[in-house]
Amino acid sequence: EQRLTAGAAAALKAIARRPDIKMHIEQEPQLYTLLQRAAARYVTGEQRPQALAVAHQLHDEGYAVSLEYIGENTVSAAACQQATAELAGVLTELGEQGIGGRVSFDLSHIGLLVDRELALAHLLQLGELAHTYGIELFISMEESAKTEAILQLYRQAVAVYPLIGITLQAHLHRTWADAAVLLTKDTRVRFVKGAYEEPDTLALSRSAELDDRYVTLFELAVQRGCRISLATHDETLIDRLRLSSWQGAASVELELLYGIRPELCVRLREQGYPVRVYLTYGQEWYLYLCHRIAEYPPNLYQALIDMVGG
Numbered sequence: 410e411q412r413l414t415a416g417a418a419a420a421l422k423a424i425a426r427r428p429d430i431k432m433h434i435e436q437e438p439q440l441y442t443l444l445q446r447a448a449a450r451y452v453t454g455e456q457r458p459q460a461l462a463v464a465h466q467l468h469d470e471g472y473a474v475s476l477e478y479i480g481e482n483t484v485s486a487a488a489c490q491q492a493t494a495e496l497a498g499v500l501t502e503l504g505e506q507g508i509g510g511r512v513s514f515d516l517s518h519i520g521l522l523v524d525r526e527l528a529l530a531h532l533l534q535l536g537e538l539a540h541t542y543g544i545e546l547f548i549s550m551e552e553s554a555k556t557e558a559i560l561q562l563y564r565q566a567v568a569v570y571p572l573i574g575i576t577l578q579a580h581l582h583r584t585w586a587d588a589a590v591l592l593t594k595d596t597r598v599r600f601v602k603g604a605y606e607e608p609d610t611l612a613l614s615r616s617a618e619l620d621d622r623y624v625t626l627f628e629l630a631v632q633r634g635c636r637i638s639l640a641t642h643d644e645t646l647i648d649r650l651r652l653s654s655w656q657g658a659a660s661v662e663l664e665l666l667y668g669i670r671p672e673l674c675v676r677l678r679e680q681g682y683p684v685r686v687y688l689t690y691g692q693e694w695y696l697y698l699c700h701r702i703a704e705y706p707p708n709l710y711q712a713l714i715d716m717v718g719g
């Protein structure tokens with residue numbers, strides 16, 4: 410079975426978020442090491458230098474990179490400040506080391522759940538640095554309960570710092586209307602299908618209809634002259650997007666998560682497509698691993714193989 414039911418995926422993500430379960434794992438060194446081995450396929454490491462080393466290597470091989478310091482739903486102001494400082498650090502190093510690229514993050518990692526003003530202040534602080542170093546700053550899209558707040562903060566910040574980009578989820582019914590308002594010349598936009606389980610009233614599940622919607626959003630962004638990242642591992646969809654005309658967009662690239670389909674990254678690159686690899690690092694690797702399994706259950710078999718063979 411290639412997809413979990415909505416309930417099963419939500420349950421796995423909820424387990425991943427439970428601090429008591431995480432604590433048990435941390436207290437069991439053998440289990441911790443095994444899980445870490447499985448996560449190593451998708452996460453570059455716990456620390457920034459490990460992510461930067463991989464970023465350098467990929468940059469030298471001709472890929473663009475995105476970097477994410479993993480984290481979400483942070484509920485203390487101090488932890489949000491720490492996350493912002495880490496993102497500022499990685500942004501600065503990407504700029505100073507000449508790798509360029511993009512820093513990606515969840516607004517709920519830097520304050521959205523604590524206080525919107527705090528999130529905005531952190532976002533503007535990062536926007537200023539991004540502007541200084543010419544590095545793109547990309548806001549991820551979270552579950553639908555946060556969409557409105559995320560788009561509002563994005564609008565406020567991008568008006569000051571145009572290097573800020575936004576992720577839009579094709580599965581949400583509201584996205585077409587959002588895109589129609591937000592997308593203008595040179596808007597930096599990343600299209601994803603959507604990773605969160607949402608009710609039918611708010612979103613489409615994986616289907617041909619969702620793929621059609623993704624293509625239509627892409628075409629709108631092309632018409633508007635945007636800078637577009639097509640973030641998907643779906644080869645059939647990528648084939649359709651290739652057929653669409655890229656003429657008119659300010660730029661178009663494919664963006665894939667590190668470790669998910671490395672062979673596809675190579676193939677696309679060899680075919681001459683601009684490819685960006687999305688790298689992650691941080692202590693929250695366990696959460697990230699569970700997300701990747703929830704979104705594509707065959708990754709569980711891969712995780713077991715990595716644990717045993719690693």
Ligand code: FAD
Pocket residue numbers: 411548549550551576578601602603604605615640641642643644664665666669670687701704705708
């Ligand atoms: P699907 O339609 O899910 O699957 C199609 C095929 O792709 C599968 O049959 C399989 O062959 C392959 N595939 C898909 N996923 C995997 C996997 N995990 N492992 C192995 N093969 C796989 N979602 C958000 O909601 N908000 C975000 O901000 C966000 N940012 C993202 C940034 C990037 C760069 C990427 C690549 C994804 C991001 N996502 C985000 C996740 C996205 O919404 C999807 O959940 C995820 O990409 C899976 O959907 P898909 O389009 O890749 O393929």
